[in-house]
Structures are given as C-alpha cells and as structure tokens.
Amino acid sequence: METVTQTYRIAVDCMGGDKGPGEVVQAVSLALKELRAGDKLFLVGQEEVLQPLLRSAGIAGDSRIEVRHAPDVIEMDDKPMQAMKSKKHSSMIVALEMLKAGEADAVVSTGNTKVLVGAGTLKVRLMPGVQRPALSAIFPRKTGYSIVVDVGANPETTSEQLVHNTVLGALYSISILGTEKPKVGLLTVGTEEGKGGERINRANAYLKALNERFDWFEYAGPVEGFDVFQGDADVIVTDGFTGNILLKTVEGLVYMLKDLIGEKVKRNPIYIAAGLVLLPLLKAVKRQVRPERFGGAPLLGLNGLVFKAHGSSNKHGTAAAILMARNACSKNINRKASELLAVANDVVAEVQESF
C-alpha cells in the first residue's frame, strides 16, 4: 500500500524519440511540476548533449534530476539482439539495467519498440506465470477508453497467452484507468461461438472458466472489430499480429483524414472562411482520438515497470508517460498480477484436461 511519504525513481531513456533529446528534456521539465519532492528522475543519455539542454530548460539545478551518461545511441532500424550486444552503453539498455539492479522503479523510453520489447524481456525478465510480454495501447471509444492488448510484442499469441493478456490488461485497466470491474472482450471475426478458429475457441473456453473463478473482471465474450470504437469493453484482448496491424492502420487513417480535411480546407475558398472555426474542432477531435494524457504504453508481463512512449511523442505525451509510470509505481500491480496469473494458469490447465 502506498503511504504519503512514498517516493519513486524513474529512469528516462532520453535519446530514443523522433523529436530528439531536447523534447524529452522538455517533457521532464513538465513532469517535474507534478512529481513529489522526494521523487527522482534519472535522465539517461549522452551527458554532453543533456547538460546544455537541462540548463536551457532551466531545470539543471533541480535536485530530483540526475544525469546518467550513456554514450551509445540505438537507431530505429537496429535489430534487438544486435543492439543489445553492440550498444550496451546506450540510453535504453542502461535504463533497463538500472531497473534490473533496483536503482530505478520504472523505465520510460521513446525508443525503438522492438529493441525495447527484446531487451526489456531479457534484462528485466518475465514475471512468473507469463510466457511472453504484451504491449498495450489505449484507444478512445464512444464512451471512455479501452485498452487493447497486445499491440505488437508477441505476434504469435497462443490461446493461453491470450488469457495472460486478459489478466494483465484487466489489472492495468483497474490500476491506471480506475475501472471498477473491467469488461473484457476477445477480439475475433464473429460473436457467435465457433467463429475465428481453434485458437479463439480455446481462449474463449479458458476465459469463461476463469471468469467463474474471478469476479473482479467481466468476460464479455467474443467481440468484433466494430466494437473497438463502438462497443463497451474496457479491455480488448488480441494477438500481437492483429493488434499491431490494427493500431497502425488506425494511425494511418487518422493521418489521412487530417491531411484530407486540411487539403480540402486549403483548396476550396468556402472552407477557408470556416477554417479558423474548424481548427479548434479538429484539435478537439484529435485530442480525443489520440489522447496525449495516455502517452505511455506499458510493456505488460515483466518483473518491472517499462513504459513505451510513442516514438513521435511531443513533450506532453512523454511527460504523460513519465507520470503514468510514477502512478503505476504506487499501485504495485506486479505482485498482484503474479498471484492472479498463477490462478489463471491453474484454470487453463483444468480446462485443457477437459478438452
């Protein structure tokens, strides 16, 4: 349980974002306003780059900041194994090592997702009862938000791993979004039983049995693509292949719509008149669709808290990820997750025997 005096230490990988370390330092400056006196942010990256940025951001003297030098830089096209071997002194690997060594309570990185998933798993290790990590993303829906797990950490998710994703996603929904009793949907191609293949059928059987044991979440059964934005599930469970394609397609569509509207406004004089009025409307819609206040996607299933901030995050998005990590530290969801996963694996084994 959190006490009033509890403080936390977060290692921030400062070199990974598309917008460069300057934007991450700006994010740190924003986050500091919300953090407690005893909290600590380790800024991991090239010291000669970070120090001047801290000075120009006016936070060089803040006692809650400490720079940790990491000379290597991981590039977006680096392969995980290669980066881990040849770039041991990169900001991401150093930050993960700090988490592993207990020097930090959480890591926030805007870096290469694949390297973060690979290195995070190898360095921080999987929590007991989990076979693969899962990346989550928060999607807006008609009323509120839903968490989609997995959006790309594990492309070949088995039925059993879909159950793990359910436990991790539901727990995350409770602790981060404050959902009371999360409603979980299993993403597939038809809501009647028997659709979607053997893998989905098995996962459906496991989840029904698990829901009989656990009453802290509600299994809503199979859901369809339409339900991601139009349904009422708080957690959408899927494999990392489908989830990743979904996330990126939606991202591409949002960009296309933005361009389309912008172009039409530009081309047609009648729209220019409305342009000034349109702008805040579009911004409001965009805020709701890609909410920066949920700037971090936790890598679920690890023995430590690792948050991925979107590579193209601006300072607000990355600041949100830092505060989300701080919030997660105080919830201690990992211990609870291990207990629940053990029960889930028992249920899976029981149902497997009955097949």
Add this chain to the structure above:
Amino acid sequence: METVTQTYRIAVDCMGGDKGPGEVVQAVSLALKELRAGDKLFLVGQEEVLQPLLRSAGIAGDSRIEVRHAPDVIEMDDKPMQAMKSKKHSSMIVALEMLKAGEADAVVSTGNTKVLVGAGTLKVRLMPGVQRPALSAIFPRKTGYSIVVDVGANPETTSEQLVHNTVLGALYSISILGTEKPKVGLLTVGTEEGKGGERINRANAYLKALNERFDWFEYAGPVEGFDVFQGDADVIVTDGFTGNILLKTVEGLVYMLKDLIGEKVKRNPIYIAAGLVLLPLLKAVKRQVRPERFGGAPLLGLNGLVFKAHGSSNKHGTAAAILMARNACSKNINRKASELLAVANDVVAEVQESF
C-alpha cells in the same frame, strides 16, 4: 474478348439489405439507366412485395427486368448451413442456383455475408486451384484506392492461400480498378524479413518466387498497418481474421468520428455557425473514405461472379455493385484466374521442396 453486342444477365437478391427491398428496387432503377438494351436483371425475391415496388419506381414495364419468385427470407442471424437447408427458396439461394445453372452471369446480394460465403462456395463451387474463397474490400488511400483481400471469408488463411489471394486480388485490381501493374503488399507487423511468424515468412518466399515468374504484378514485400492508408500498394493481402477485424474497426472509427464531430458541432454554439460550411466538407471526406461507387465486394475464387453489396448500402451503393458485376462479366477474369492460379500452385510446390 468482349464484342459490342455482348449482353449479360445479373441475378439481384432483393430481400437481403438492411434498408429492405424498396431500396434495392430503387438501385435497380438507377442501374437500368447505365445498362445496355439487351442486358437482363433478374429480381429475386417475394413477388407480392416486389411487383408493387417496381410499379411505384416506374420500371414495372422495363423489358430488361424479370421477377423470380423466392418466398423464403434469410435473416441476419441465420447460420449458413441452417439457411441453406431450411431456406432453399430464399432470394439468395435462388439467385445462386440461377448462376450455377447458367441462367445468370453474376449474382449481386446485400444479404448475410456468412451465408453468402457458405452458400456461394457450395453452390457455385471454387475455381480450380483455389482452396477457399476470399472477400475483397476497397479502401481509399492517400493516392487512389487499394484492394484488401481477404476481409473475412477465410479466417484461418494459410501461406498458400495468401498466394491465391494475391493472384485473385491483383487480377481484380487490373480488371476492375484498371491498375496497369498492381503493386501487392503482404500485411504483417514489420517490414524486415523474419517478422510476423512462419506463415508470413513462407508466404513471402512464395510471393518472391512467383513474382520472378509473373511480371504482370509487382510484389512490394511485407507492408505494415500504416501502409493500408498511407502506402502505395494497390493490393493488400492478408488473412480473413486480420482483414475482417481491420475492416470493421475502421468502419467503427469512421462512425465514431462522424458522431464526435456532429456532437461537438451541436454542443458548441461557435460550431453551429460553421455547421453549414462544415457539412459539405464532411460529406466530401465521407465520400472519399467510403466510396459508394465501389459498392460491391466480390467473393473471389468462385466459378462464377458473386458480389456482396454492403448490408447497409443505400440505392447508390447497390446500383454501383450491379454495374460492377456487369463490368466484371465483360472482363471474364475467371478463366484467366484459373490459368494463373495453376502457375502459382506450381511455384508454391517448387518453393516448398526447397524448404
């Protein structure tokens, strides 16, 4: 080859749409304006329902129309096998029987997709070299349109079936969208080789080998979700599980954005002023995102032409599907497809041996 005098007969399933047979009859009325003198539309459905609708649409006397009585009606929640057994005299089954018997050259249906895929496969049969049918959908992208195959006919698509989807999708892109040399992308979670699992790796190897044999399409390699709307592939090949979830998620998002914008316009007085200006803009965007001129999704891989019009199609959408079917009749893509599939299967077998 098509001659100037060639005419075609299309069986239209009039009872399946969400908007009822009246909307389908309106669509027929629109389509008749574009059809040739010798073309024929068989309106399949309950005669007592259709005749008054034809009279009120003012097309009862058109010699190109013939009503075929089908008393049974398939409901949206009917299961395929059940519908085929207990509703033999439904408009959909009668239309498919006409295609099978050679009385019609194509079928257009707004009915239950699952029943259409199941009954279409059983009645019309798969073309030689194909193992499963595939549904295609047309997505708008930054420049032009892309065809996504499969969007739900076959949720457990194998590597070999992904190759069949490629041949069918590319051929369809040439014949219907007029693409000269279609660029085909294989949808996955990362563009570097080795990502996405065994099934994708094998399909990638097959497609590379096939592209060496065929120069009428260009294999662009693996593509990501972002490329569906932002890329330049004319054909996006995927399994029916991912494709279906993708299609429905995008549909849900478009509805949500529409509602969101509508709501904001309603709630905030400043937007009401701009509302009249906004409306045509939103309509223009909507037109581009869900183009009714591509109202039909062909069920690829069958021995006959079966087009699925969206269940919620209005008259323009269904009319577009009828004209698309007419256009496809004149292209005779099915014979060409069988030849190409035979070559594709040879290539798959050769590559398989080398694994």
